[in-house]
Amino acid sequence: xxxxxxxxxxxxxxxxxxxxxxxxxxxxxxxxxxxxxxxxxxxxxxxxxxxxxxxxxxxxxxxxxxxxxxxxxxxxxxxxxxxxxxxxxxxxxxxxxxxxxxxxxxxxxxxxxxxxxxxxxxxxxxxxxxxxxxxxxxxxxxxxxxxxxxxxxxxxxxxxxxxxxxxxxxxxxxxxxxxxxxxxxxxxxxxxxxxxxxxxxxxxxxxxxxxxxxxxxxxxxxxxxxxxxxxxxxxxxxxxxxxxxxxxxxxxxxxxxxxxxxxxxxxxxxxxxxxxxxxxxxxxxxxxxxxxxxxxxxxxxxxxxxxxxxxxxxxxxxxxxxxxxxxxxxxxxxxxxxxxxxxxx
Numbered sequence: 632x633x634x635x636x637x638x639x640x641x642x643x644x645x646x647x648x649x650x651x652x653x654x655x656x657x658x659x660x661x662x663x664x665x666x667x668x669x670x671x672x673x674x675x676x677x678x679x680x681x682x683x684x685x686x687x688x689x690x691x692x693x694x695x696x697x698x699x700x701x702x703x704x705x706x707x708x709x710x711x712x713x714x715x716x717x718x719x720x721x722x723x724x725x726x727x728x729x730x731x732x733x734x735x736x737x738x739x740x741x742x743x744x745x746x747x748x749x750x751x752x753x754x755x756x757x758x759x760x761x762x763x764x765x766x767x768x769x770x771x772x773x774x775x776x777x778x779x780x781x782x783x784x785x786x787x788x789x790x791x792x793x794x795x796x797x798x799x800x801x802x803x804x805x806x807x808x809x810x811x812x813x814x815x816x817x818x819x820x821x822x823x824x825x826x827x828x829x830x831x832x833x834x835x836x837x838x839x840x841x842x843x844x845x846x847x848x849x850x851x852x853x854x855x856x857x858x859x860x861x862x863x864x865x866x867x868x869x870x871x872x873x874x875x876x877x878x879x880x881x882x883x884x885x886x887x888x889x890x891x892x893x894x895x896x897x898x899x900x901x902x903x904x905x906x907x908x909x910x911x912x913x914x915x916x917x918x919x920x921x922x923x924x925x926x927x928x929x930x931x932x933x934x935x936x937x938x939x940x941x942x943x944x945x946x947x948x949x950x951x952x953x954x955x956x957x958x959x960x961x962x963x964x965x966x967x968x969x970x971x972x973x974x975x976x
Contacts (some may be wrong), residue, residue: 651871651872651873652869652870652871652872653869653870653872653882654867654868654869655867655868655869655870655919656865656866656867656868657865657866657868657923658863658864658865658866659863659864659865659866659965660861660862660863660864660972660976661857661861661862661863661864661968661972662861662968662971662972662975663857663858663859663860663861663862663975664815664857664858664859665804665813665815665858665859666971666974666975667726667763667859667975668761668806668807668808670761671726671727671761671762671763671807672727672728672759672760672761672762673726673727673728673729673730673759673761673762673763674720674726674728674729674730674762674763674764674765674859675729675730675731675732675755675756675762675763675764675765676713676716676717676720676729676730676731676732676765676766676767677713677731677732677739677747677755677764677765677766677767678709678710678712678713678732678739678766678767679739679740679741679742679747679766679767679768680709680741680742680767680768680769680770680801681709681741681742681770682705682706682707682708682709682770683703683705683708683709683770683771683772685702685703685704685705686700686701686702686703687771687773688771688772688773688774688797689701689702689703689773689774689775690774690775690776691775691776691777692776692777692778693778693830694778694779694780694790694830701774701776703772703774703840703844704840705772705844708770708772708844708848709767709770711845711848712767712770712800712848712851712852713731713767714731715848715849715852716765716767716852716855716856717729717730717731718852719852719853719855719856720855720856720859720860723856723860723862725859725860725861732755732764734754734755737751737754737755739751742768742769743768743769743801746803746812747764747766747805752764752805756807760807761807762807763804763805763806763807764804764805765802765803765804765805765859766802766803766805766812767800767801767802768801768802768803769799769800769801770798770799770800770801771797771798771799771800772796772797772798772799772844772847773796773797773798774794774795774796774843775793775794775795775797776792776793776794776795776837777792777793778790778791778792778830778833779791779792779793787828788828789826789827789828790826790827790828790829790830790832790833791824791825791826791833792824792825792830792833792834792837793822793823793824794822794823794824794825794837794838794843795820795821795822795823796820796821796843796844796846796847797818797819797820798818798819798820798847798848798850798851799816799817799818800816800817800818800851800855801814801815801816802814802815802816802817802855802858803815815858817851817854817855817858818851818854819847819850819851819854821843821846821847821850823837823838823843825837861972861975861976866961868919868922868958869915869919869954869958870882870885870916870919871912871913871915871916873909873912875900875904875906875909877896877899877900877904878896878897878900878909878912878913880896881893881894881896881897881900881913881916884896885916890920890923890924893916893920894917894920896913897913897914897916897917897920898913898917900912900913901913901914901917901936907940907943907944908940908941908944910940911936911937911940911941911944911951912937914933914934914936914937914940915933915934915937915951915955915958917930917933918930918931918933918934918937918958918962921933922962922965925969927962927963927965927966927969928966930962931959931962931963931966934955934958934959934962935959937955938952938955938956938959941955
């Protein structure tokens, strides 16, 4: 399985005493929600949805808090959205072939129900037996815009406008060997915010309707890709640093990407030193080390050791405990995901 061992130090957060944490970011693989059979030869995307309603769900609140219904013009939005989906799937180079079906000689339902029949599916598959057909069955796109007035540092009035586009797609996947397709819902919301000295100036800085529709289509197509294809995600982790000489030397090794040398020193601190805080920090760092090499069982063991020591030092929920409890949750999730990833990769 491909993975990234590269990380960057984003920021150093000061805690108490002579210790701090360095926030790291590195890439991890996430499994797709849908696992495709290994014998799939082609995925064909089909637009089976009408354009979103021009008024439904679209709202504008002006500076005086009056609300209006927005009229959003759609021109073949769903056809272009199906194209964006097909391109996103194709560019991932995961499936042997990705196509889009355009043949208008076949009448499609163009609504969430009924299902495509066998004749329609046969025409779409074009005699390619192991073809999964992905249909875009319903598209909702809610646009909301709101004006607000703020008082600037010099007492002047500054106007601000928030714009959001929330997109919801209803999809079906017709499998080569199954009678009933699976249904999926994909959602995504994107935001813009602009400032100016007049409402008109603020509005002119926002994207036009075609621009924000295009951006919404791009974003949700990425969500569709991640639904079907394993993908890289960026996570944040923390390495404890300290004036403790062994911990300080270990962090120097870590920055040089000498991970094993760093782990030896952290194990030394945990096993040989008496200070519980130093031992807890070393254990937490060892959890990150083992996660980096996909050993989630060992990583969880070291998080538990760190949590136990921090709890001995604390009467309540310190920031260390809260942070490590969340980290443990993420490790359990990655451990569960790993078997699925092995099948999909």
